[in-house]
Amino acid sequence: MASSEISRVRERSKCRKRLNEIYDEAINAYVIHYSCESFYAPDGHSPLANSTRVTSIAVRNLKSGQTKTWSIHKSAELSKQLDKLSELIKANAPLATQGKNPEILRPASTTRISEILDPLEHDMLKGYFSFLQDHSDSTYVHWNMRDDNYGFSALEHRFRVLGGNPVMLQDNKKFDLARELxxxxxxxxxxxTSPKGRKGRLMSVIELNKIADTDALQGAEEAAAFVNGEFIKLQQSTLRKVDVLSNIFDRTHDKSLKTNASFTDRYGIHPVAILEVARNNPVILGLIFLAGALAAAVRYKESIGSIISWF
Incomplete structure (x- = not known):
């Protein structure tokens, strides 16, 4: 037990040091978030065979707050394909919501979907990876972007599927805020699950700290927004998420982030943990020093008294 507590104290110290380093070089750090289609097939459908399509990406500079976004919608607008995209979304919207006879209206074929969306997604990812290549020395703060399901490797895989050549970001340039908390x-x-019933620790942290998140959607809501053609809502959510994550990072750095963690959760109960608290708190460190000085003075006085009484 003691060794695990000591190990955690050391890991916590490393984490705090890394967080401070990123903050000190904030001009060279970015917060990143992206949205994608649902990971799960609709009820009554076969499991999804292909990798999940990416729908939007946002990066926000940790220092300046300047934010850059890429999305299928923006790519469609720039390539004059918005009409085709809108037609596709309308054809694929749930038939029950269209107010038309299912026997008359049929969803677009998988081939048709790929013909329209694949080039747009490729263009979006090409823009993102071009940015990544120009800023490969920067640090990227993210929330759970760590595997092939949802993460940097998922973005890389999607670009390869679409014929692109992704830039590989080194792991030491990634800072998973979710894990580090x-x-x-x-x-x-x-x-x-947050007090309001929303899924995920991110939503819980947002509510605990009263962080503004008016436009932030949960993952399933972001996927639904794309399916329903609510592109502006989707983009606003992606932008809000990077703003929220930046806010959480700043509060973590200045130690003002509110959590449900108890003293024991934070520091453990081993004496090494107590020393770690003292080292990072000037007031406690000063009190310990003062107590040590007083104890030394008392011992000195007792020694002098013993010497005098001996004579």
């Missing part, structure tokens, strides 16, 4: 505050720092 666990390192700093323990697994119980926030519930997986």
């Amino acid at each position: 666990i390192t700093l505050f323990g697994k119980r720092y926030a519930p997986h």
